[in-house]
Amino acid sequence: MTSIWRRAWPRIRHWLYWTHRWLGIGGCLLFVMWFVSGVVMMYVGYPNLTDEERLAGLAPLRFEQAQVSPMAALQVLPEDVRALQPRRIGLEMQAGSDAGPVWRIVDARGGRHTVSARDGQVPGPVDAAQAEAIARAFSGHPDDANVHWAETLERDQWTVPQGLNPLRPLHRIALNDAAGTELYVSQRNGEVVRDTTRSERFWNWLGSVPHWIYFTPLRADPPLWHEVVVWLSAACIVSAVTGIVIGILRVRLRRRFRNGAVTPYSGWMAWHHIAGLVGGFFVLTWIISGWLSMNPNGWFQRGPLDAAAMARYTGAGTPALAWPPAVLPTEEGDAAAREAVLLWFDGRPLLQLRDARARVRVVDAATGAPASFGKEEIRRAAARLRPGAPVTLAVLQTREDFHWYGHHRERVLPVWRVESTTRRAAGST
Template sequence: MRRTMRRARRWLYVVHRWIGIGTCVLFAIWFLSGLVMMYVAFPQFTDAERWAALPPIAWDKMQLTPNRAMEVAGFTHYPRDLRLAMLNDEPVYRLLGWDGARKTVSAADGRVIDRITPEQAVAAARLYPNAVNPEIIETVERDQWSVTARFDPLRPLYLISLADPGGTQLYVSSRTGEIALDTTRTERIWNWLGSIPHWIYPTILRKDGATWRQVVLWISGICMVAAVTGFWVGILRLRLRRRYRGGAVTPYRGWMAWHHIAGLIGGVFVVTWMFSGWLSLNPGDFLAGRGMAREMAVRYGGSEAPHMPAGFLSGPKPDGPAAVEARFVWLGGKPLVALTGRDGGRCTLDPETGIVTQVPEERIFEAARRLMPDDIMTMRLRLDQPDAYWYSHHQQRQLPVLRAGFDDAAHSWFHIDPVTGDILGRTDDSRRTYRWLFNALHSLDFALLLGYRPAWDAVVWLLSLLGLIVSLSGVVIGWRRLQR
């Protein structure tokens, strides 16, 4: 037994030493890039930015009803999304099918729009708030910032420089004329030190999502082995009672001592951080969330026929604030038009009369009951303040919000916009577990720190510096070992 234990301990040291030599540089990169990501996120085009770049809807140019737009686009069922906005000076319907098909139909003359000229793309870019003198740089199929598959229906993309002081560049779809993404010079520079090394995100790898996921899973899994074995070795070599010569708790000196002590102090953080990072890729799909199925949306809306009354288009125009986007939706069997202004302000109106109306919460909950007709609704809640599962930290969460919960096997919750009735998201036991195993362990989203950004920054910086000490000392130790 003693011989077996000595052999096992020996292998523990050997595994940590050689895996550590191979991964300590990665650890250092991850801790440094994680600090950058606290302040500069990967470029994305938010709804607020999209609304700010749209002109008010020219209702007087409307000649096509939503029904006719669905017919022209070839939809035999009500689409997943049907909205009206401007393409430069022309109102257009944008339709998204449940199979992912996108169609753009002119509301002025009914033609299907499937190609945008460079001049039209530049005209769309001129409406962006930061635009100075937009001009096309090139047409890109895929690059570092537009690498993910969600841009596929919009490709190829016109890359347009706005010539503003911030070096803003827009990606405009050559198919639909929509602005798909914006980046600034600051984002592009800092992301090469932040998200790209942190997520192992080079374009050549990330363009194949399945391959990228497997590569990162294996790399982070091996690094997790290095973290666990290192913490274990650190505990075995620590002496608090029968100390080493000179009263030291560690047998090491110099860089080895820094590595040992910092690893013990920050070891739990390093291990949980590695584990949660590995878990973020959802190995085995154990924590896969359940989304909104088409059948649920149909039950919630109460209609799937390609029909939407729009009497207001031929009568008095909407009397609400100037809208840059109109969404035609069904809620509990009744039609609604949800209007959004350039500043993000929202209201709903009756599509027959054009009169602004308020959706009663009781009506929303009654419609939500149909989402899961075989299960009992056990929760009807209005959140005016954030809680542990609905909060703004790394992404902006809308408040107030309604929460409808059910007693199904997964204990599903649906979060719903009380103004428009839009379902903002679905969460269940799997996603709530993910919230604690990833958001809490990896991003330190704990109640004591949420909402207290300076305190959160200080804690993350302190723990990251401990991780850096462990990593950089490991780099030095590994380099010396290799030299020998």
């Protein structure tokens, strides 16, 4: 075996050096790009319409105009959509028109539907003139003549994420303000789905676009984009591993080279050897973590949400929801509700009211009275998620922890952290 290894070693070493050299030449450019663009991303994120921006652009809700109940709105949708429990049902005012309040419904497959809460009709497609009016109202300048329609498109550099697919095509509306703001309005239902500024667009060409390899033609094909990123990352992992192996093989800490150095190289090659050997482990863990975040080969695929378990937890639809609420919100200004999201908890219909600053309060959907949830109610509802797995602990958590923390989005606090004998779950208070 030793003789076989000795005969094979020269060829193995040849390919080790060859692989590191040529993958390193190409990969080093990627490493530099990922480092520099990552620094930019720390300060300028990818353009996105935040909840605060979206809610600030909506008009205060007029509950008295919402004569159609959410359950009646669901009956307007196709039968295959009604058969599955919707992910979200929210009430808001349709901007830029006299359509009044509308129900925005996200079905179990991610499809988006809009139903008028005034007459139960499904609004038609939004044309360019209507999109302009929506953008004017959303920006708070309903009479601004500088706002104009720029184009209607399926996707561009700032609307490539697949989450916008149910809302395409999109109208791009230029506000022509000092910040160079542009809004994207869905042609399907009139929602404002994205905003960008001149500064965001500039910095993202140096940040998110190269870092994620987010170029429009490639990102428009999600499977191809995924494979490109996974294989580029894998090649860089091989480059880092071969470099570390070569670095270890060429370093001498005890029986040093003639000049007393630990490396046989000099000048820039010596710096590359030592710095690469020390920093290579950091680079390796960094690139592996990015590679794993792409879920290669579906290793970390999440299972589908257990609809039956959620139905047991929420008790949705029992009892029937009386509409409208007996007591309507009376706040004015920024404190007025901009959106009302229908929730069910332990068989109780609730409304999550969100104001212009994204502040949240929860009321009983039937009476309008403030809703609260006690520890025993949480334990009882959580126990229905996994029958046979008794709840052992319920703690009100006021700080983020290892499992519930904000990274690219804000996490709601406080939450109840519920532990059972088999798994943990977290629910917002």
